[in-house]
Amino acid sequence: MFEQGIMSEIDTENVTAEQRQLRRLNFDFLKLLRDSSSVPAVAGQRQQLALSAGSAATLAHCADEGLQRMAQCGFSLFSLSLHRADIWQHAIHNSVHGEAQYVLPAGSQGADGSGFMTCALFFAWHLSQQSPRTARFLLGMTDDCLAVIVGMELWQCSQIAHSHRHLLSARWQHHAYFWPDLLRYGTSGDMQHFKFARLLGSQLMAQELEPSAIVRLSKSD
Numbered sequence: 438m439f440e441q442g443i444m445s446e447i448d449t450e451n452v453t454a455e456q457r458q459l460r461r462l463n464f465d466f467l468k469l470l471r472d473s474s475s476v477p478a479v480a481g482q483r484q485q486l487a488l489s490a491g492s493a494a495t496l497a498h499c500a501d502e503g504l505q506r507m508a509q510c511g512f513s514l515f516s517l518s519l520h521r522a523d524i525w526q527h528a529i530h531n532s533v534h535g536e537a538q539y540v541l542p543a544g545s546q547g548a549d550g551s552g553f554m555t556c557a558l559f560f561a562w563h564l565s566q567q568s569p570r571t572a573r574f575l576l577g578m579t580d581d582c583l584a585v586i587v588g589m590e591l592w593q594c595s596q597i598a599h600s601h602r603h604l605l606s607a608r609w610q611h612h613a614y615f616w617p618d619l620l621r622y623g624t625s626g627d628m629q630h631f632k633f634a635r636l637l638g639s640q641l642m643a644q645e646l647e648p649s650a651i652v653r654l655s656k657s658d
Contacts, residue, residue: 453571455564455568455571455575456511456575458560459512459513459560459575459576460508460509461508462513462515462553462556462557462560463507463508463509463510463513463514463515464504464505464508465553465556466513466514466515466553466557466607467496467499467504467507467508467514468501468504469486469553470486470488470493470496470607471496471497471499471504473486473487486605486606486607487607487610488607488610488616489610489611489616491617492616492617492620495617495620495624496620496623498624499620499623499624503623503624503626504623506622506623506626506631507619507620507622507623510619510631510634510635510638511575511635511638512574512575512576512577512608512638512639512642513557513575513576513577513608514607514608514619515553515557515605515606515607515608516577516604516605516606516607516608516609517554517557517558517561517576517604517605518604518606519561519572519576519577519578519579519582519586520577520578520579520582520645520646521582522579522581522582522584522585524604525582525585525586526585528597528600528601528604529585529588529589529593529597532593532596532597532600533596551598551599551602553605554598554602554604554605555594555595555598555599557605558594558597558598559591559594560576561576561578561586562586562587562589562591562594564576564578565578565583565586565587566587569583569587572586573646574642577608577642577645577646579645579646608638609638609641612637612641614633614637615634615637615638615641618630618631618633618634618637619631619634622634
């Protein structure tokens with residue numbers, strides 16, 4: 438089953454280079470989430486990166502050690518809407534090649550998430566080229582979206598990261614249980630909370646990738 442496939446990828450003792458890179462991205466994204474409330478931003482940008490009030494308050498007091506623990510969940514804690522091929526087709530179709538697209542605005546430190554998104558999108562593009570199955574398990578990239586991403590030009594990663602920052606968000610940010618369980622693990626180190634969050638995450642990822650499979654499994658229960 439899909440869930441078993443994800444869990445086997447997560448539970449392997451030998452961490453791959455792709456998994457190490459994802460852990461680093463997850464850690465950087467958690468820091469971005471934690472610090473975003475203290476950085477001036479327009480309402481839309483703040484909302485896209487915001488967790489619920491309770492989760493945000495817990496994350497604000499979570500030390501880097503806790504972020505490192507949560508970052509090892511085995512799949513991306515950030516979403517680039519890689520289960521929506523239509524969105525990416527539109528983004529790529531409307532991208533325009535030009536040197537100016539590589540330049541950040543004067544004084545910008547990437548607080549809006551565009552710097553992180555550039556790295557994350559390049560990682561997604563690289564996986565689509567080198568390991569489609571890994572892109573599916575780690576990033577939730579559907580097969581139809583994979584076909585779109587794999588055809589991107591390298592320059593488009595940077596251009597789209599700056600022109601489509603709204604595509605970056607916390608994965609399942611409005612779910613009632615995922616982030617609370619993950620944050621309990623981050624703050625306490627209790628593995629039971631980690632198991633709950635990881636299992637729930639694998640189920641939610643499967644629902645995004647194979648909704649018809651979820652329906653079949655529900656009917657068989």
